[in-house]
Amino acid sequence: MVRKLALPDEILLKVEKPARYIGGEVNAVNKNFDEMDINFCMCFPDVYEIGMSHLGIQILYDMFNKWDKVYCDRVYSPWPDLDKIMRDRDIPLFAVESQRPLKDFDFLGITLQYEMCYTNILQILDLGKIPLYTAERTEDDPVIIGGGPCTYNPEPIADFFDLFYIGEGETQYKNLLDLYKKIKDENPGAWREKFLHAAAQIPGIYVPSLYEVEYYDKAGVEGDNPAPMPELAGTISSFKPKFDFVPATIRKEIVLDMDNTYYPEKPVVPFIRATQDRVVLEIQRGCIRGCRFCQAGMVYRPVRERSLEFLKDKALKLLKNTGHEDITLSSLSSSDYSHLEEIVNYLVENIHGKGINVSLPSLRIDAFSLDVMSKVQDIKKSSVTFAPEAGTQRMRNVINKGLTEEDIIHGADQAFHAGWNRVKLYFMLGQPTETNEDVEGIAILADKIARKYYEIPKxxxxxxxxxxxxxSFFVPKPFTPFQWARMNSKEEFLEKAKICRRKFGEMLNSKSLKYNWHESDVSVLEGVLARGDRRIAPALVEAYRKGSIFDAWSDYFVFDNWLEAFAKYDITFEYYNERERVFEELLPWDFLDCGVNKRFLQLEWNRAKEARVTANCRQGCSGCGALVFGGGVCFEGKNKVR
Amino acid sequence: MKVRIKFGKYGELKFIGHLDIMRYFQKMMRRADIDIKYSTGYSPHQIMSFAQPLGLGITSDGEYMDIEVDSTKPSKEMIDLLNTYNVDNIRIYSYRELPDNAKTGMAIIAAADYEVRFRYPEKISFDLKSDWPRFMEREHINVTKTTKSGESEVDLKPLIFDSHVMEDGLFLKLSCGSVVNLKPEVVLGEFYKFMGEELGEFDLLLHRKELYARGDDGELIALEDMGRDIE
Incomplete structure (x- = not known):
């Protein structure tokens, strides 16, 4: 069978990994493009190997393609080598399976997994010959819809999207596509505005162009729109729908029955090695822990588990249908899954061996996990991992990380006795209230673990x-108790890393300790994009025009492009990162409702400052607000859904 | 039991490199539930070896891999089974049992057949029908090879076992293997030079047809003919 490819052989043989652009993978779905009601192109705005590793897209791809007359195809960011060729030769960006230009699709759905992919969104639109701004799109352009974690503050990229889908995709897409077809059939040539207006009334759909944002004058309490208090200078003064039929707040969508929903049994298997080259079993959504820096831990509440039977069944089918040699569990905190022991034992007993590996997610280190790890890993080659996130107990209380020094030392000691001699530790620098003592505590904790090891007879x-x-450097995120927090400057971050490194050098076992820290340029930029507002958009375009793409890749990240773009549009780190926000401020994302309410976040921010911990969802309900969804952990042990 | 599998690789699969094709087949064996043997040790891998890697951009009717299985069904059934789990552009042609003492295809490969076609036939200034025989009638086709240890002269002539002009291209039977491996683009490069032209990077469309080993009397035997069908 000969498929017509969008790129000629000469190009495909010249670029790195041509398999990124040809589709046709095992389990890829082929439908007749021209016979469809709706063609939906799903985009992960990063390189193919990253995009293909993403479970969310696999779930939606499978769901769309199950529907009659709907075809879901895929597109990823062309790597810089092909990017250049496409620009030089004016080749429009195409989807990998149908090889059709993006412009031919009805929808382009872009998943927003991290802020540093924002310039790649512009790359995709630009190469796809689609106007960058929603305001410039015509009846001939696809509908551009965004989804994923970054939609919990979509404002910096709001001008580039026609719609955002807030929450989990399984629930409202059918309604959205049906609405699109109906309006397009009834109003050929004049559907766009009508559709956007109607879509705004579907639960979970945010149509940014239907809202108006106003700001207080930057000068402070003077001017046309003076701020009522100095702290509010330059902040949002109002955020309102333009029409009565447009909702003022948008609540996220979630799946409540995790067993009777879409889950792919035949995920696409790439020819080239994807970052995640294995079967991924999503055991639950959400997290009970409530770490105060963690956005996922808040916005995916409440915890909803998949049943053991569901997972056993899917595990076997997925291995059979993909031929993968590895299977792993996915969730925010696997140790909290109620049937963890059962599912892990099942996989180890029924699947491990015969060339299939079970790779474990990071589990809490205890007797059970060490026992399982010793069965599926080579102790000599593997390491045990802890994520204390902070070096002192006071600091861990501030961030509500329920991991004590005793847990860590005891866990490490058990691992050492079982034969491990390698430990990985993950920390964050720059969290609220941090002092030099907390920073140095990182080195001291690492040294204590080493001392524990050497207590074992030689x-x-x-x-x-x-x-x-x-x-890594802490970046405050929307919908966390730290959304009001001041973020450190680049200089402060580097100073802290220096203090920490110096302390490591002073430790008794310094020869057994190694300390790494992340880039600070990317972190401060991520800070601006994470808590930014609509005024960021032109600077994003400017950085892109200067050549910035693949900002998440250190080889391609050019900080100067961003500094110049920020200077041009008067965007400062001082305003977006380095000030503590007051509760009176209208935050750019306040119109979204993720279940967890602002009152709870404020309470948590105050408790953080007092270094007081809050119970996790299973120890006791703290009334975060996620109960409104009527399911999950909020109703465990109680009568079923109210 | 040792088994030799012959397969073809077509269309856009020519953009998938050798290492990825190996990974592809490992996964395919698991999808098809083939009772393939695994090596022992901490990370067991399938016992599978390929006769000769195929360069990027080349299609083929005659690729080979040798595997070991613990049990099997008749050849016909196995071919159907494997093809059910293959993508369209990989086709299995034969599945044959090898004698227990057989060496792997990789170890014995001696020759390969190629069909060479031209991507831009309209741009060609030579007449293959008359010019190719002129090129081949010379006693030596000496080329200078640059290696780590300096430059050396190699005569291509004895490495070109056979050739003829086809309707739309050229057929070549070339020495192949780990010792003396002659690539068709090297032969064509010399031919272009002989014609006073320069071979461009993308001028050729290459297609491999078959791979051979030497028999006891020095004759070339297609790799699949060294095994027998399982009834």
């Missing part, structure tokens, strides 16, 4: 211990 030890500690 004859019973397995050589030297190796402890690798990594720290």
């Amino acid at each position: 004859a019973e030890r397995n050589g030297k211990v190796q402890i690798v500690a990594s720290s």
